[in-house]
Amino acid sequence: xxxxxxxxxxxxxxxxxxxxxxxxxxxxxxxxxxxxxxxxxxxxxxxxxxxxxxxxxxxxxxxxxxxxxxxxxxxxxxxxxxxxxxxxxxxxxxxxxxxxxxxxxxxxxxxxxxxxxxxxxxxxxxxxxxxxxxxxxxxxxxxxxxxxxxxxxxxxxxxxxxxxxxxxxxxxxxxxxxxxxxxxxxxxxxxxxxxxxxxxxxxxxxxxxxxxxxxxxxxxxxxxxxxxxxxxxxxxxxxxxxxxxxxxxxxxxxxxxxxxxxxxxxxxxxxxxxxxxxxxxxxxxxxxxxxxxxxxxxxxxxxxxxxxxxxxxxxxxxxxxxxxxxxxxxxxxxxxxxxxxxxxxxxxxxxxxxxxxxxxxxxxxxxxxxxxxxxxxxxxxxxxx
Numbered sequence: 044x045x046x047x048x049x050x051x052x053x054x055x056x057x058x059x060x061x062x063x064x065x066x067x068x069x070x071x072x073x074x075x076x077x078x079x080x081x082x083x084x085x086x087x088x089x090x091x092x093x094x095x096x097x098x099x100x101x102x103x104x105x106x107x108x109x110x111x112x113x114x115x116x117x118x119x120x121x122x123x124x125x126x127x128x129x130x131x132x133x134x135x136x137x138x139x140x141x142x143x144x145x146x147x148x149x150x151x152x153x154x155x156x157x158x159x160x161x162x163x164x165x166x167x168x169x170x171x172x173x174x175x176x177x178x179x180x181x182x183x184x185x186x187x188x189x190x191x192x193x194x195x196x197x198x199x200x201x202x203x204x205x206x207x208x209x210x211x212x213x214x215x216x217x218x219x220x221x222x223x224x225x226x227x228x229x230x231x232x233x234x235x236x237x238x239x240x241x242x243x244x245x246x247x248x249x250x251x252x253x254x255x256x257x258x259x260x261x262x263x264x265x266x267x268x269x270x271x272x273x274x275x276x277x278x279x280x281x282x283x284x285x286x287x288x289x290x291x292x293x294x295x296x297x298x299x300x301x302x303x304x305x306x307x308x309x310x311x312x313x314x315x316x317x318x319x320x321x322x323x324x325x326x327x328x329x330x331x332x333x334x335x336x337x338x339x340x341x342x343x344x345x346x347x348x349x350x351x352x353x354x355x356x357x358x359x360x361x362x363x364x365x366x367x368x369x370x371x372x373x374x375x376x377x378x379x380x381x382x383x384x385x386x387x388x389x390x391x392x393x394x395x396x397x398x399x400x401x402x403x404x405x406x407x408x409x410x411x412x413x414x415x416x417x418x419x420x421x422x423x424x425x426x427x428x
Contacts, residue, residue, distance in 0.1 A: 052078075056342040057268050062213060067269065073216040076266050080226070087230035092238060095180050103176035110297045114172045120162035125149060130163050169242075175296040177242060182289035184231060188224075189282035195220050196279055201272045205329035208272040209337040221271055228278050229262045254357050261350050268343050270330075277326055277351075284314040304372065311365045318358035327351060 054063050067075040108114075120126075125148065129137065137145070137160060146153050169177075201207035236255040239248070265274035287310035294303035330348055338344075 058213065058343075059338055059341050067213060074222075075214075076217050076222075076225075076269050076271060078267050080222070081229065081263060081266060083226055084229040084233055087226065088233035088237075091230055091234045095234070095238075098180050098183070099176035103179040104172065106179065107172050107175045107296075110175075112172050112175050112296055114170055118162060119166050120159050123149075123159065126156070126159055126163070130160065135160065135164055171296050175293060178289045178292040178296065182286060182293060185282050185285045185289060188228060188231070189279065189286055192224060192275065192279035192282060195224060196275060199272075199275075202276065205273070205276070205325065206333050206337065208270075208276075208329055209334045212334075212338050213269040215269060215272065217269075217271065221275065224275060224278070225262065225266055225271060229259065229266075232258050232262065250357065250360065254354075257350055257354050257357070261347070261354070264343065264347050264350065268347075270347065273326065273330055280317055280321060280326065284310060284317055287313060307369075307372070311369055314365060315362050318355075319362055322358065323355065327355070 052064070058064070058067075067077075069075060069077065126145065129141070129145065134141070137156075142153050142156055145151070145156050149156070196202045199207075232255055236252070236259065239252060239255065261277065262274065265271055265277075287306055291303055291306035291310050294300075294306055327348075330351060334344065
């Protein structure tokens with residue numbers, strides 16, 4: 044184990060040339076980031092998750108009720124023992140062959156069975172009330188941490204001159220405010236990583252999971268090798284747009300369409316300009332070029348910048364989704380459903396066809412009718428999107 048730890052914490056990987064871990068040990072005159080400090084994030088992440096549960100129940104939920112946000116979730120699928128058994132024990136997304144087999148067994152048409160499975164999948168999704176509470180929690184945290192970061196950074200020299208991030212690096216003392224900022228951000232994103240499995244599942248689950256892993260890796264890397272100055276710039280830049288994103292979601296759930304449109308427009312402008320403009324010009328410029336000029340490259344420097352470039356790829360992906368949503372909003376006159384939405388829908392044409400369909404044997408096959416009734420079958424005539 045000692046050999047593995049020695050290999051992992053190899054100074055030639057983590058630190059610039061001619062710098063050792065001994066140079067970054069805490070003294071009476073100065074405090075430096077220590078890897079063991081990051082262990083505080085685990086219990087703090089659990090505390091943040093507990094605070095979230097209390098916040099959603101005692102603050103966000105009363106606010107949602109005051110805004111008359113509906114507590115009901117998606118329309119429930121009609122009870123059917125056979126389909127429920129397939130759904131729970133075999134597959135939630137039956138293929139064409141299985142659909143045809145179920146169609147013959149139940150004497151239902153394939154589209155009605157597809158609709159049942161779609162409704163059953165949606166049935167497990169959270170209600171609008173739960174979504175509002177989730178967004179209100181994130182909005183509150185992002186607003187707090189962004190305000191804190193902005194107040195902290197405006198007093199620092201590296202906000203106005205990014206080369207200050209690298210002068211005398213890595214022998215840059217760690218202040219109490221900077222330590223608090225880092226640990227709280229790390230704990231929050233750690234709590235998001237795990238709560239992603241309990242929150243509503245969206246289509247970009249894997250991309251968001253990769254985003255959280257990248258963010259946690261960047262925070263951890265920048266703390267361990269004392270790149271905390273540029274790390275604070277990175278965190279504050281990202282929190283700014285996240286505040287508006289959650290605010291726009293809340294307005295959407297509360298059916299304040301005008302406010303939602305306005306917030307989304309501001310969010311889209313801020314997100315694209317900050318992630319595709321300020322981030323590469325300000326952050327990547329200093330981590331790639333200014334640090335090369337002042338400090339020079341070393342192994343963990345390459346990995347840190349590789350993670351930043353991966354983050355930029357994710358920025359481009361989400362910017363594409365935002366532009367796509369904005370184009371639809373211009374065409375329809377309002378912000379439509381988020382491309383990351385977890386809810387499954389069918390086309391208007393399918394809804395019209397399905398609403399008018401009747402079971403094949405409702406009037407001609409008494410035996411099948413009794414079987415349908417025994418299985419709890421009732422033809423679906425309407426579907427909520």
